[in-house]
Amino acid sequence: MILPSRLFCAPMAELTTPALRGTIRRFSKGAVLCSEMLSAGAIAAHSPHNEPLVRKLPGDDPFIYQIVGSNPRVMADACRILEARGCFSIDINMGCAAPDILKTGAGAQLLADPARAREVVAACRAATAGALSVKMRAGFEDADGKRLLGFCAMLHGEGVNFITLHGRHAKLGFRRSADWKLVSLLKKALPIPVIGNGDITAPDQALARLRETGCDAVMLGREAVKSPWIFALCERALSGSAEPLRVDLYEVFTETLRAIGTLLPERLHKSRGHRFAFYFSGNVHFSHDLFTRIRRENSIDAMTRAVEGYFDRNPGEQIREFQPVEGENQCGS
Ligand SMILES: Cc1cc2nc3c(=O)[nH]c(=O)nc-3n(C[C@H](O)[C@H](O)[C@H](O)COP(=O)(O)O)c2cc1C
Known part of the structure; x- marks a missing residue:
């Protein structure tokens, strides 16, 4: 195989x-x-x-x-x-x-x-x-x-x-x-x-x-x-690619929450939205504050608004750029 x-x-x-x-x-x-x-x-x-x-x-x-x-x-x-x-x-x-x-x-x-x-x-x-x-x-x-x-x-x-x-x-x-x-x-x-x-x-x-x-x-x-x-x-x-990766945290956060809203039935929105947000909030400086706000919400719309509010207050945190790691190609792939 x-x-x-x-x-x-x-x-x-x-x-x-x-x-x-x-x-x-x-x-x-x-x-x-x-x-x-x-x-x-x-x-x-x-x-x-x-x-x-x-x-x-x-x-x-x-x-x-x-x-x-x-x-x-x-x-x-x-x-x-x-x-x-x-x-x-x-x-x-x-x-x-x-x-x-x-x-x-x-x-x-x-x-x-x-x-x-x-x-x-x-x-x-x-x-x-x-x-x-x-x-x-x-x-x-x-x-x-x-x-x-x-x-x-x-x-x-x-x-x-x-x-x-x-x-x-x-x-x-x-x-x-x-x-x-x-x-x-x-x-x-x-x-x-x-x-x-x-x-x-x-x-x-x-x-x-x-x-x-x-x-x-x-x-x-x-x-x-x-x-x-x-x-x-x-x-x-x-x-061995040297291409950096640019990530828009706001976009990834809200798009994933919205996809939970559209792809899953309403009875799963709260559990799946909160579960994802618990981990993804770890990307921002005031993660505890953000997750606490999200956890108060039951609907995807309200969770998304909490994320919007966070990035409105902290616009400098929205974009992350990742550089490639060194030591690439050592696995022979
Ligand atoms: C919230 C959560 C749910 C998990 N659910 C499953 C599961 O359904 N099936 C499974 O085989 N492992 C499950 N795991 C274990 C993970 O698949 C993985 O083995 C474990 O998290 C270790 O990998 P990591 O250190 O990269 O997270 C779960 C882990 C977490 C944190």
């Missing part, structure tokens, strides 16, 4: 909406985008409530659907339905540590139950001829290298085409740093592509991770919400 890019956007619940994906895509034509984590049960039940989350736009490709669940039959049904919609890969979530997910035996709980994980993967493999991937934590309550390699060898044996590793065990949440040595270990041991994930916030870090670990691609999560142009900067770094 050849990956379509060395840059992947992480799946993030309530964040990787069609709206944010559209913003990322305006900056980067090549990065692989991903859905929010989707309930396999809701997909298999053809729940109309779920449709806005499953919606895929033409600009999303190359695109991954991520599903979560622990029932092999239901997961297989979800694979069949999503494959028919067209995507680069269907990804099985083995990383989510939210209590509601764990208690159903899904997400990171599958790391603690390799027999069930095997059944889920085997059922999904039988259901789809397309690419099948797993995104996982390094373990459930510890990150033992030997156990990790054994688990991933099982995934490979069951026909998984590539694996994304977030180098923290599930019980850590986001504490400590992601352990990229585990990504190196996995890359050396597996014949399938390995994508490394965790804590990348800048293009030079992305380049360094690719170089140090030999992994096939890097996946960025939180930074892609705060800086939807990060993949464009990474692409420039990888290709």
